[in-house]
Amino acid sequence: MLVGSILLVALTWWSVREDESRDFAALARTNAEFLRRMTLPPSERMASQLGEVLNVSVYFRHRDTGILTPAPTQEILQRGLSLVRLPADGWTHAFEGLEAVAIPIGDLRDLVFVRPEVRLPAILQHPRTLAMLGVFWFLALAFGWALARGLVLPLRHLAKQLPAIETPGPISLPEASRQDEIGDVARAFLRTREALQSERVQRAQAEKLAVLGRMTAALAHEIQNPVSAIKMHAQLWPGGEEEGRITAKTIEHEAARIESLVSQWMYLSKPQPPTMRRVDLATVLRQVLQVHQPQLEHAQIHTSLEVPAEFTVRGDSRRLAQVFSNLLVNAIQAMPMGGTLRVEGISDEKGTTIAFMDSGKGFSKEALSRFSEFFFTEKEGGMGIGLSVAAEIVKAHQGELRVENREQGGASVLVLLPPAKQ
Template sequence: MGSYINQHVLNNLFYILVSVFVFYFIYDHGEIFKKRPSYRNALLAICMGFSIILCMKFPIYIDERCIHDLRQIPFLVGALYGGGIVGFILLLILLAARSLIYGFEYITAIVYMTMFVVTALISPTFKTLKRRNKLSMSVWLTFFLAILTTFLAIIIAHFPVTDTYIVYFIVLPPIGMLFVVYIMETLKEAIMMRSKLVKVEKMEVVSQLAASISHEVRNPLTVVKGFIQLLKTPSLSQDTKDRYIQIALDEINRAEAIINDYLTFAKPASNKVERLMVDAQLRKVVQMLVPMAHMSSIEIVEELQPAAIVGNIQYFQQCFLNLIKNSIEAMPNGGTLTISSRVHGNHVIITIKDTGVGMTTEQVGRFGEPYFSTKEKGTGLGTMIAVKMIQTMQGALHIQSEVNKGTTLTITFPKAAN
């Protein structure tokens, strides 16, 4: 048996496997093939037809009565996975190539027409099977068809069965079929699993956001409900009523802010992009937060060099408003906040460094996750919005932090062309 496994056999298997990989590569990167089965079947017919032609053009063994190659593997694979239409197209390709390369042989036509009819009938059942059953059926089908067509050839044309014929037409094809179908099923499952994983990740984000919004909005609404009930008390003084009303209004404003954060994250990014000066925009953001910093005895140091990037000004401001605000809140007992920007090669690097409480390695890893915050009343939506906006503007975020020593955020953006 070992003497029959030569370079030509390996070449035939190579042609078939390359066709399989090309099919799944194109299928995976073309949404139209997933949405329209007819396009998928056309692609399958082209790929399998190509390998059929290559197997026949560069055969394993040729004698005066028979040409040996592994053309039946791509032929059967295409008919099983694509059904009768794909099988019929491959039959035409096979017979046409056989006639052009070696001349027409009626025994070949009878053999492959028989294979086509049987495989087309079995194809609907084959598609519904699980991987293990598909492997088993493909092997036994290939072996059965090899025996059946051999008997037909002997009866009709008194075809001589040699050792070479038995190996290349009866023994090797079922083994090759097992190998090829296993790879096809593995690639198919990998594509399906990746698609499912993307959906699961999206649903997980949605569920986390829903849990976050539900949890954070319920708290202020509960407070508002309680104080409205207290307002019904007849003996309350006007000052107490005014204080209760102000508390209720503050809680409603807090719920509104949470919902606005959620909507900002959920809505699609604006298409409006323009050239913006990083240093000028950062100064505007810092000016908005100076009162908040002074309340916590925080000194803000600006080291801003002129630099330009391309992005959405509104989103840039909101992104750094959230990040700088987080840094200020991380220093409840005062400290120093350093904000710098510089140009390095083709990139603009922005650094936000605080001397606050810092974060653990686990907290750094979860930075930007919904429903995760190091603040007692935080939702995590602010940082999540910031991370999304950085990604939208083709930027990258790096975090360096140490507990009780502070955190350094490094944001890198592509420099705008001059």
């Protein structure tokens, strides 16, 4: 705008000067013609009166001698040589800050008009200059607004979306519908983001396959112990009635361990979406507590269950039972010297929450941040898949698993599920 304004002022200055010069010459010719027709004498008084009317300096010049009537001012005298030699051609001539026109009015006389040359400040105040500058500034501002709306703002929006290239989920990018270079950039951004997400999914699958390989050895080790116990107690089965009851309980418990391990292994190797049905969480929780009652009694852990009378959600009862079983086993392992475990549930329009609160030593700082990470464990001999599987199953139910330490000591694990209507 600054360069354009300067160029526009320069152009206007040249244009206005040309127009002013033509008008000045036309004024001189008109008055010369008037003096010739009226045969008025070229006297000093006539020059003075004519100059007052026209607001210019008027002289009568003798063509042979170059004498000016009336006598020129000191400023004119300083430029007298040029003025004396001014051609009587009826056109404006500029010299040394003045403009002058000489026109013949007789055989030996010329009419000379003199005025100061038009300066830049006068040009800037000229209506034509102000009008042209106003139109130019308006057009420049309109062009700048259109440029910002069509180029700068879309580019800025694209720049804001750059961090979203690594985040999953849909994004709004209206610039992709444009049929110009910005649209090409936006579409290239979306293609790159899609390719990145696809590569991330493939990498996750490859990592999962690697995880399965590591789990094979760990799972084999974990299965070996309960299988050995089953064999041993099966060999001791022919005994008394009391021994038979204990042996049966042991076999049932160890078989349940195997079933749980295999179930979690199958879920990790090939996760299936949950079968969504109406589930009575109170019944599921009681069944899980009943299955683990021998372990709870052996570990001297006192349990309490507090849930509403109507405590239902939509979900997969088998998968949810697996979640609660994993959390219960973790709580038992967190209290090797005994303690208390409270299981509480609440349900409202915002969703359903099941809390497992134990009196153990709680989570470490690292465990709080990595509890859902596969194979992370701080327990000797642990596989580090219990909470990971629980978190994945809850996530598949559109819920969330949270862990925290209680102020009064111990840990709290929260299972958050959406309302039953969802």
